[in-house]
Amino acid sequence: MYHDDEEHHARCLECGDEIGYGRTDRKFCSLSCKNRYNNRKNQDSRRTKLKVLNALNRNHEILDGLLKMGMTEMNISDLKHLGFDTDYMTSCYRTRGHTEFCCFDIRYHVTPTRITSIFRMKRNLSAKDE
Numbered sequence: 001m002y003h004d005d006e007e008h009h010a011r012c013l014e015c016g017d018e019i020g021y022g023r024t025d026r027k028f029c030s031l032s033c034k035n036r037y038n039n040r041k042n043q044d045s046r047r048t049k050l051k052v053l054n055a056l057n058r059n060h061e062i063l064d065g066l067l068k069m070g071m072t073e074m075n076i077s078d079l080k081h082l083g084f085d086t087d088y089m090t091s092c093y094r095t096r097g098h099t100e101f102c103c104f105d106i107r108y109h110v111t112p113t114r115i116t117s118i119f120r121m122k123r124n125l126s127a128k129d130e
């Protein structure tokens with residue numbers, strides 16, 4: 001909140017109209033503007049989350065598919081062709097000499113051109129068999 005100019009009338013964050021009620025802490029001219037603004041903001045947030053989750057799911061499917069074929073490495077260009085997006089991971093560990101990334105339960109190393117050492121972390125979950 002800026003109060004450096006007492007004569008300054010706040011403007012509605014949604015429609016840009018001046019808020020003429022004399023209260024400087026108001027952000028919206030009306031309830032409908034407030035609702036519209038918040039709905040859009042929530043929608044943007046949902047969309048962003050969905051985009052990241054979709055990318056992670058796709059990455060996981062690809063890594064999972066490679067492991068099922070007995071493959072533990074692949075060129076990044078080939079992976080990208082399959083839809084893999086190297087910008088998304090669920091966690092990352094820096095160890096000596098390299099960085100390990102995780103996509104949920106699957107771990108891998110990334111070199112400038114390849115993803116290597118793909119392996120599934122073993123957790124003592126229930127026997128979820130294929």
Ligand SMILES: [Zn+2]
Pocket residue numbers: 012013014015016017028029030033
């Ligand atoms: Zn408004």
